[in-house]
Amino acid sequence: MTTTAFLQYCLAGISIGGIYALIAIGYTMVYGILRLINFAHGDIFMMAAYFMIFAMVDFMIPWYISASIVIISTILLGLLIEKLAYSPLRSSPRMSIMISAIGVSFLLQNLATYLFSALPKQYPAIPVLNKTLTFGEVSTSVVTFITPIITIGALIILMAIIKKTKIGMAMRAVSKDFQTAKLMGIEINTVISVTFIIGCFLAALGSMLYFTPRPSVFPLAGSLPGLKCFVAAVFGGIGSIPGAVLGGFLIGLCETFIKAAGYSEFSDVFTFILLIAVLMFRPTGLFGETLAEKV
Template sequence: MNLNAIFQFLTGMDLSTFFQHLANGISLGSLYALVAIGYTMVYGTLRLINFAHGDVFMMTTYFAFYGVSTFMLPWYVSFILAIILTAALGMLLEIGAYRPLRDAPKISIMISAIGASFLLENLAVVLFGGRPKAFPSVKLLTDSIQLGTVSIQKLTFVIPIVTIIFLVGLLYLINHTKTGMAMRAVAKDYETAGIMGVNVNKTISQTFAIGSMLAAVGGIMWGLKFPQIAPLMGVMPGLKAFIAAVIGGIGNIKGAVIGGFILGIGEILIVAFLPSLSGYRDAFAFVFLIVILLFKPTGITGEKIAEKV
């Protein structure tokens, strides 16, 4: 009896199908990781959960959609422009919704974040309409390749590679540049950092811009993988990315990536091995979050961040 037969006997699934599901899980986890990094960067800097982050992710898909469909831009130009516009939107969000309340009680800034989320969702409905739209298809990325008996979309391999590239670039920025040093100083204590000559407002805006850019890349990849966009499409991915950040350890970039991969792979494999639970796929994320909070509240990486008073 060969390995494939043994695996199929134990799991009811052959190895080629398992590896296809695993590839899809890694791809989905990479998307969660990209968005989760934005959550964890903002929290690490301001101790703020940016509840509008999922909606920033959603706005990217519309920027890219109209760039291609209305302005007839090449897809790569439209995607780059969408990332830039999303970074600007993130900075605008910080300046308009969060900066005026920086020294206010935490509950005030949290309410502002929720309000910003609803504003973006309803603004998208007014501007773009509530009817779902088809995201532009890029044949170069959406074509499938055959690996033995398994057919896998090229995008499934591209997404994790893109995630790793951005993660490495971000870690270099934070650990080896003056901008990263300023971000780390502001995250430690922005009042003291300001006294020491750090431009706190500029640094926080840069943090929002970078986090929004990562969400934008995730949004574009999401649109290519699941080519239907709508004003509320960012709600569930945003929640799951937040859960991924908490699972990995909120405030820790590497932890956010780890949490994203765990969540994405777990979702796909649970449905693969237990098809009868496919209707509870979204519930898995929340159940896992509860378990993590019960047994390891600081997340897998175990980084404990003290609240500022």
């Protein structure tokens, strides 16, 4: 492998890793607060891509306005799902909420098939993101280059929100102890809504970055990336935001190099084996805190 090719792969890996990281943050935050694997998160990501097609192709809205429309509608979708499918089950066993999440994922996939047909649709080109950049011998598109920057930027802003603001403090409290936080007068529902808003905002951002260099969108396009991002969140330690970002980058890099070595069939197998290995040897992940089990 030449140095140029190596750098090219590194860049591609970091780029896809950045997108995984953006989605993994959504998983990890929801899990940290609700103790729920939000199976629908990958499908929200897929719906965001269809919203973009809807805005740019069907209504011919310029991309910068479309982008904000996509972000707002994805956030609304996330809040709607939370209100209709998760909040009525807040006091029921964890298994029911998980079944509900699977149900929402099932519903979104079928809804997308119904509304937009199962055939792949072309994702609209965003001209600014598709320009080619050249650094010496390494050439790449703008989107590949700016994805990791956006991810790191989002991470810094998010950490600032969580460490410095009042709502961030409330989020930390809720994730430590749901019941006590409630007794201390924290508005649980507001905290959960904010969590979903942040998660869906990042999913919408990730969806634009993910689908721009890819040819098409189809109703099942979100399920596999969704699962991979969940693996990233578990790897980093579920509930930990920097952990999720690190996990995302790592999975993106590994996947790219496995594909580069000619084993592209097995890149997904690797991800799931990593999941099982992490769960076996260090279930709390890299940065997760160990919780004492109460009888």
